[in-house]
Amino acid sequence: MADLTTTLFGITMPSPFILASGPLSYDATGLWEAYRAGAGGVTTKTLRLEHAINPTPHMVVPRSSNLRGTLFNTEKWADLPWQQWVEQELPAMQGHPGVLIASIGHTPAEGEVIAGPVAATGVVNAIECVAYTKDTIVGLVRTVRERTDLPILAKLTFNWGDDLYPAAEAALDAGADGFTAIDSIGPTLQIDIETGQPTIGGVGNKAWMSGAAIRPVAQAVVAELVARFGVPVIGTGGIIQAEDAVEMTMVGATALGVCTAPLLRGLEWFGKTHAKLSAWLDAHGYARLSEVRGAALPHLHAVEDTQPLVFAFDPMKCTKCDLCVVLCPYDARTMAGDRPKSPDLKQILDEQRCRYCGLCVEVCKPAALTYGNWPR
Ligand SMILES: Cc1cc2nc3c(=O)[nH]c(=O)nc-3n(C[C@H](O)[C@H](O)[C@H](O)COP(=O)(O)O)c2cc1C
Ligand code: SF4
Ligand code: SF4
Numbered sequence: 511m512a513d514l515t516t517t518l519f520g521i522t523m524p525s526p527f528i529l530a531s532g533p534l535s536y537d538a539t540g541l542w543e544a545y546r547a548g549a550g551g552v553t554t555k556t557l558r559l560e561h562a563i564n565p566t567p568h569m570v571v572p573r574s575s576n577l578r579g580t581l582f583n584t585e586k587w588a589d590l591p592w593q594q595w596v597e598q599e600l601p602a603m604q605g606h607p608g609v610l611i612a613s614i615g616h617t618p619a620e621g622e623v624i625a626g627p628v629a630a631t632g633v634v635n636a637i638e639c640v641a642y643t644k645d646t647i648v649g650l651v652r653t654v655r656e657r658t659d660l661p662i663l664a665k666l667t668f669n670w671g672d673d674l675y676p677a678a679e680a681a682l683d684a685g686a687d688g689f690t691a692i693d694s695i696g697p698t699l700q701i702d703i704e705t706g707q708p709t710i711g712g713v714g715n716k717a718w719m720s721g722a723a724i725r726p727v728a729q730a731v732v733a734e735l736v737a738r739f740g741v742p743v744i745g746t747g748g749i750i751q752a753e754d755a756v757e758m759t760m761v762g763a764t765a766l767g768v769c770t771a772p773l774l775r776g777l778e779w780f781g782k783t784h785a786k787l788s789a790w791l792d793a794h795g796y797a798r799l800s801e802v803r804g805a806a807l808p809h810l811h812a813v814e815d816t817q818p819l820v821f822a823f824d825p826m827k828c829t830k831c832d833l834c835v836v837l838c839p840y841d842a843r844t845m846a847g848d849r850p851k852s853p854d855l856k857q858i859l860d861e862q863r864c865r866y867c868g869l870c871v872e873v874c875k876p877a878a879l880t881y882g883n884w885p886r
Pocket of ligand 1: 530531532533555556569581583585586587588613640665692693694719720721722724746747748749767768769770771
């Protein structure tokens with residue numbers, strides 16, 4: 511079986527999967543259960559000065575079947591007092607087998623009070639700083655840095671838009687050692703069309719979205735962070751199956767944060783996905799996960815490429831479904847011949863009309879229509 515051991519801040523974990531801050535990390539019992547299920551590391555729920563009181567309900571699944579593996583939430587930070595974490599929950603983690611990350615939010619004033627006592631428990635391996643704004647994350651990191659030598663992860667959110675990367679750079683300058691990217695995305699709004707009612711509790715019923723729908727966004731952020739800064743990144747967002755873990759690792763993630771997958775699939779998700787990831791690597795000739803880490807980064811294009819695509823057509827694979835013809839937005843494609851999977855079939859491309867968008871190849875399920883010069 512391929513080796514999945516993963517090293518983060520000098521600590522080697524048997525698994526790359528880290529339980530991200532969320533409902534399953536509500537207290538020490540939750541963290542231990544995640545370890546027992548196979549997590550390599552765990553992150554506490556976010557500690558703040560005031561414990562959270564959450565709206566009800568605060569976790570709902572999408573009503574649309576097009577958004578499977580996605581979750582909406584209006585859950586806040588830890589609903590246990592931070593003092594309880596310091597006095598009971600963190601000490602109960604003594605002897606834990608992986609990387610224990612304490613999540614602290616959301617302002618410098620809170621970091622000033624909470625960071626020292628959390629670090630003094632001696633059981634935490636890293637501190638994750640979480641904030642709602644790009645300015646507070648930098649101040650929070652600086653405040654925590656002044657109070658501990660532990661590695662600091664700045665948790666980044668795509669909600670900051672173009673300010674994300676300057677904020678990331680400023681967080682590093684303030685003393686962060688790496689990033690967790692990304693937090694859930696929002697605000698979003700879902701309505702039950704049978705009742706016209708919102709599906710989730712909270713002011714305005716606006717929710718944060720996590721899971722499958724956000725993974726491509728998370729991967730874009732992770733790739734950019736790794737390329738720009740070269741520091742450890744816990745790639746977090748939408749890892750639901752083993753192949754997702756491969757993809758997130760290929761864009762450079764050092765370790766893999768997961769919240770929604772074990773929430774929706776149960777804690778046994780950790781063990782099952784570990785086995786499937788190992789099997790995928792075996793089947794593709796890799797001895798260890800580290801061999802695919804960052805593998806995609808050298809292929810990302812630094813300049814725009816507009817050269818025409820060259821198409822290849824295999825008539826023996828073509829089912830004559832006509833999707834490539836019907837769905838071409840520019841009416842550039844026609845076909846000759848009627849008999850599926852026969853040499854009679856011919857593709858005719860009007861090069862004056864074709865914009866080389868690629869949709870025809872994408873919709874061809876049997877891969878009868880392919881590219882001759884892509885990827886390049
Ligand atoms: C119900 C719920 C509660 C969450 N609570 C926190 C939190 O307290 N602190 C935090 O930093 N992130 C929190 N998150 C965000 C997750 O840690 C994670 O960044 C995000 O969900 C993306 O990962 P995923 O797609 O694997 O869920 C929460 C996510 C969910 C779904
Ligand atoms: S590449 Fe785009 S424009 Fe050209 S034939 Fe295919 S779908 Fe039509
Ligand atoms: S989409 Fe593919 S299978 Fe369908 S007609 Fe076009 S080439 Fe043939």
